[in-house]
Amino acid sequence: MNIDSIQNGVVLDHIQAGKSMDIYKYLHLDRLDCSVAIIKNVRSGRMGKKDIIKIDSPMDVDVDVLGYIDDKITVNIIRNGERVEKRRLEPPKKLVNIIRCKNPRCITVAEPQLDAVFLLSDPEKHVYRCAYCDTAKGKKKDF
Incomplete structure (x- = not known):
């Protein structure tokens, strides 16, 4: 399977396998006018299986929603094809x-x-x- 890399956008990684559709729903990604790739059940050395979401557009991600669903998710900000920021989450207070x-x-x-x-x-x-x-x-x- 070949999923193109994104030039400017967000990659949500280390999503617990099977939870990507919940995130898609709670972040309202269906309302975006850009490509959104949901990759399910990817092999992971650390997690066994994981999901990944690639959003091909810069956006502010609601980290409270993500931290509530799964605080192990990492948020990667991509600019010009390079990761410029990697955010780790915490359960929101x-x-x-x-x-x-x-x-x-x-x-x-x-x-x-x-x-x-x-x-x-x-x-x-x-x-x-x-x-x-x-x-x-x-x-x-x-x-």
């Missing part, structure tokens, strides 16, 4: 309008125009709690 509260009594369910705010409560287990009702939400089962 605060998520705004990335996930929704499932508690039917939460104010964000009754008032959907309110921002859904979650705060990182357990960095080791990637558990977030709703800022309004304290309902817990972990990343592993959500994606």
Whole structure:
């Protein structure tokens, strides 16, 4: 398989195998007017298998979404065919309008125009709690 290299854009690497479509959806990559290559189940010495997404256009990547989905993803910025920056992610301390509260009594369910705010409560287990009702939400089962 031959996937062309990109000259100016972003490469998301070290995506857990099978998670690239979640990232495609949450980053709204379908709205871009450029080439987006999703490469699934690539052999990896470190991970066994991984996914890669190549975006053939410079863009600001929402690192909060990526850090929530999988903080092992690396974000590579490409300019003139060369990687000029490599970003490593961390689980974000605060998520705004990335996930929704499932508690039917939460104010964000009754008032959907309110921002859904979650705060990182357990960095080791990637558990977030709703800022309004304290309902817990972990990343592993959500994606």
